[in-house]
Amino acid sequence: MIVFENLTKVYGTITAVDNLNFEIGKGEFFGLLGPNGAGKTTTIRMLNTLTAPTSGSILIDGRKMDRNVTEVKAKIGVVSQHLNLEGEMTAWQNLELHGFLYGLKKDIRRKRIEELLEFTGLSDRAKEMVRTFSGGMKRKLMIARALMHEPEILLMDEPTVGLDPAVRRKMWDLMKGLNKNGLTVVLTTHYIEEAEILCSRVGLMNSGKLIELDTPQKLIKKNGEFVLEYFENGETRSRFFNTRQEAIDSAAGMDGSVNIRPANLEDTFIKLTNRKVEN
Amino acid sequence: MQFMAILWQEYVLFKGKFWSVTTGSMIGPVLYLIVFGWGLGSGIKVGGGAYIDFVIPGIIALTTMNLSFGTVANDINIARLYSKTFEEFMVSPVSMLVYAAGKITASAFRGLYSAFIIVLLAIVFKAGLKLDFYFIMITLLNCFVFSALGFSVGLIINSHGDMAKFTNFIITPMSFLCGTFFPLDKMPVVLKEFIWILPLTQTSLALRNKGEDMQSMLLHPAILIVYLIIFLIIGVTICKKAE
Numbered sequence: 001m002i003v004f005e006n007l008t009k010v011y012g013t014i015t016a017v018d019n020l021n022f023e024i025g026k027g028e029f030f031g032l033l034g035p036n037g038a039g040k041t042t043t044i045r046m047l048n049t050l051t052a053p054t055s056g057s058i059l060i061d062g063r064k065m066d067r068n069v070t071e072v073k074a075k076i077g078v079v080s081q082h083l084n085l086e087g088e089m090t091a092w093q094n095l096e097l098h099g100f101l102y103g104l105k106k107d108i109r110r111k112r113i114e115e116l117l118e119f120t121g122l123s124d125r126a127k128e129m130v131r132t133f134s135g136g137m138k139r140k141l142m143i144a145r146a147l148m149h150e151p152e153i154l155l156m157d158e159p160t161v162g163l164d165p166a167v168r169r170k171m172w173d174l175m176k177g178l179n180k181n182g183l184t185v186v187l188t189t190h191y192i193e194e195a196e197i198l199c200s201r202v203g204l205m206n207s208g209k210l211i212e213l214d215t216p217q218k219l220i221k222k223n224g225e226f227v228l229e230y231f232e233n234g235e236t237r238s239r240f241f242n243t244r245q246e247a248i249d250s251a252a253g254m255d256g257s258v259n260i261r262p263a264n265l266e267d268t269f270i271k272l273t274n275r276k277v278e279n
Numbered sequence: 280m281q282f283m284a285i286l287w288q289e290y291v292l293f294k295g296k297f298w299s300v301t302t303g304s305m306i307g308p309v310l311y312l313i314v315f316g317w318g319l320g321s322g323i324k325v326g327g328g329a330y331i332d333f334v335i336p337g338i339i340a341l342t343t344m345n346l347s348f349g350t351v352a353n354d355i356n357i358a359r360l361y362s363k364t365f366e367e368f369m370v371s372p373v374s375m376l377v378y379a380a381g382k383i384t385a386s387a388f389r390g391l392y393s394a395f396i397i398v399l400l401a402i403v404f405k406a407g408l409k410l411d412f413y414f415i416m417i418t419l420l421n422c423f424v425f426s427a428l429g430f431s432v433g434l435i436i437n438s439h440g441d442m443a444k445f446t447n448f449i450i451t452p453m454s455f456l457c458g459t460f461f462p463l464d465k466m467p468v469v470l471k472e473f474i475w476i477l478p479l480t481q482t483s484l485a486l487r488n489k490g491e492d493m494q495s496m497l498l499h500p501a502i503l504i505v506y507l508i509i510f511l512i513i514g515v516t517i518c519k520k521a522e
Contacts, residue, residue, distance in 0.1 A: 048370045052520045067519050070372035078370045084363035086288070093291055100284035101371040 001026040001184060002047070002153070006056035009042050009208075016042040018208035019056070024186060024201075029179045031195035032188045034205035035273050040188040041081060043205070044157045047186065048078045060153070074102060077151030081158045083138045087131035091122055091141050094130060095148055102149035109148075116144035119174075135162040143171070153184045160194060172198060192266035202265070206273045216265045223268045229259040238267060281373040285381025293389070304346065304393040305400065311338045312404050315460060325462065332407040336414075336486035337459030339397050340421060344479055347390030347422040348429035348450060351382050355433030356442050359521065375518040379511060383426045390422035413496065414486060420503040421482040427510035434514065434521045458483035478506045 007020040017039040024030045032040045045051040047058055049067045058065045060072050067073075085094050092113060099109035117123040120140040130138065139162060146154060156175075160168045168191075175198060179185050189195055195202050196216045204212040204219075212219055224240025228247040231237070240263060241247040251258045293300060315338075316331035323330040358365040368378055401408045436442050456466070457479035463471055474480050485499035 050366055050369055051522055067369060068374050070374055073370065074372035076370065078366075080363065080366055082363040082366070084366050086292075086364050086367075087362065088292055088295055089288070097284060097288050098367070098371070100287060101281055101368070101373060103280050103372070 001028075001061060002186070003059040004043075004056070005059065007043070007046060007053055007058060008055045009039070009046060009051065010054045015208050017046070017053075020210055022203060022210060022213055024184065026184055027179070027182055029175075029185045029198055029200045030187065031199035031202040032186065032205060033192060033195055033202055033269060037207075038205040038273075039208040040205055041157055044155055044186065044188055048076060048155050049073065050080075074149065075152040077146035077149065077154045079142050079146045079154070079156040079159045081161070083135065083142065085130045085138055085141060085145070088129065090127050090129055091117065091133070092126040094141065095145055098145045098148045104149060112148050112150075116147060120144045136164065136167055139163055140167070140171075143174070147178070151183070153186065154178065156185065156187045158188055158190065160189070160191065168194075192269050193264070196265035204269065204272055212272055219268050220263050220265060223263070223271055225263055227261060227263040227267050229261075230254055231256060238271070240267070240271060281371070281377050282381045282384075285368075285373075285378065286385055289382075289385035289388075300389070300392075301396065304342070304396050307345070308338050308342050308393075308397045308400055312400060312406075316404055316406070329407070331404065333487070334460060335397070335401050335406045335408055337483050339394050339418060340457070340479055340482040340486055341454040341459045342397060343390040343394050343418055343422050344425045344482070345450065345454065346393045347386050347424075347426040348432075349446070350389045350429065351386035351426050352429035352433040352436075352442060352445075354386070355382065355430065356436060356439060359434070360437065360439065365521075369521075375515050379427075379430055379515045379518055383423060383430050383511070383514070386426035386429060387419070387422035390426065391419060394418050394422070409489070413488070413490075417482055417485040417500060417503070420500055420507065421478070424478050424482075424503050424506045424510065427507055427514055431510055431514040431517060434517045453477060453479045476502070478503055 002024040004020045004022050007017060008015065009017040020043065032043060034040050042051060046053050047065070049065055049069075052066070060075075063069055063072050065072065086097070089097070095113045095116065096109060099112060104112065113126075114123075117126050120143065122137065122141060122144070125133065125137065130141065133141065139159065143156075143159065146156075154175075159175075160171050163171060172194065175185060175187075179198075185198075187195070187199065199216060201213070201215050202219065203210050214222070224242060226241045226244050226247045228239045228241065228251055229236055230239075230251070239247070239250060241250065244260060247260045251260060311334070312331070315334050319330075321330075325333040355365065373381075398408065398410065432442070432445055436445060456474055457477050458474070459479070463475060463480065463484070466474060481499045481502045484495065485503075488496055488499070490496065
């Protein structure tokens with residue numbers, strides 16, 4: 001469904017995205033992970049045509065993407081990293097504008113607005129100016145807006161940034177539900193736990209390159225299912241093992257306290273990128 | 280439908296700021312009318328007529344230029360660099376030509392609204408103003424030309440400070456020199472030729488044309504249309520890659 005072909009983006013002397021080649025299938029919940037500056041946002045911006053590639057291309061349903069490929073753009077819903085709502089318009093007006101831009105008929109627009117405001121718990125604030133909303137409310141409204149035209153692909157760049165844990169979990173349920181109903185979701189996130197819970201497949205980026213591409217379970221298995229943590233020279237270090245017994249054996253000769261536990265995707269991520277992820 | 284969506288949004292925003300837009304549109308023209316109409320202009324005759332009758336078409340030309348240019352240039356600049364609302368239009372299934380047409384038309388209407396206010400003020404100031412189809416067409420063309428220029432400039436310039444510089448170096452000199460406050464004949468010959476070809480000069484000359492010269496009457500809108508097409512092509516081309 002989505003094909004990246006030799007996709008590259010260069011800003012001056014910096015290669016933000018370096019020759020990406022991979023595919024995302026229909027109905028997948030795909031996560032693009034990486035430390036700050038890895039090129040995730042640039043990749044997703046090229047996917048939604050906000051940034052033009054320096055070379056290479058992105059094909060969606062066989063069509064090479066650019067800003068004038070309107071029939072493909074109509075199938076995509078976008079939740080940007082920035083809160084890009086019109087603050088001088090009400091929540092209702094923001095959704096109405098979106099429906100209007102996507103060519104929805106008046107009765108369908110009004111029905112969708114009602115459903116989505118209800119769904120995101122914003123019905124009571126429908127007639128209020130968006131500039132008066134909290135960050136979390138704006139984020140919810142952006143998700144409602146992206147779903148207005150019932151897209152086939154949902155692109156989300158850090159969609160849960162700034163949300164409290166309860167709202168974030170509600171968002172996860174919402175995204176899972178949408179994906180279950182056939183929506184293809186492409187997500188970038190700093191919260192590795194989020195990707196592990198939601199994504200059927202993840203791509204790990206570092207310095208503009210795709211360094212791993214697999215399911216979270218396979219990535220964890222490949223890099224060691226058990227982690228041994230210990231504190232040495234002022235920092236916490238980790239070693240990876242295929243079995244708990246191997247980890248125990250290794251810890252046997254160590255001084256001080258150690259911790260042995262099943263590895264998660266964040267451990268794998270840090271091992272592969274060799275960098276701490278800062279939220 | 281997308282074109283109407285863009286106009287609808289601009290209408291909603293305009294409605295929300297109706298009084299500030301209206302009073303804001305009046306301040307400049309009122310000051311010009313007081314200073315150049317009642318004040319300095321009270322004892323001046325131009326072409327045998329009162330100076331206020333001469334200056335009002337100039338004020339209409341420069342005010343519609345300023346508002347048509349400034350509205351879209353600042354809106355797009357802010358939408359790209361600060362509020363990021365530009366992204367909503369770029370990811371939506373709107374072709375860049377439709378987006379450009381929508382934004383340019385909305386801003387041109389804002390300019391036209393300011394022209395309407397000046398006409399009302401002209402009535403209050405008892406100035407002689409001949410409103411006919413040609414006058415309205417030229418005013419509308421002027422609005423579209425500078426709105427199209429503003430659209431391109433808003434896309435090209437990457438800081439709000441540089442937007443102000445563009446206005447200071449390009450728009451403000453045109454406001455004063457393009458036959459708005461005094462006839463072009465007063466300018467040195469070399470400068471006169473250059474100023475004559477500028478779009479605002481074409482508007483000023485056309486708005487004062489009383490039908491005596493058919494060739495000029497056709498030439499002025501033709502030049503304005505050429506400017507409009509050039510600015511529109513530049514704007515749409517840039518918009519395909521603007522961030």
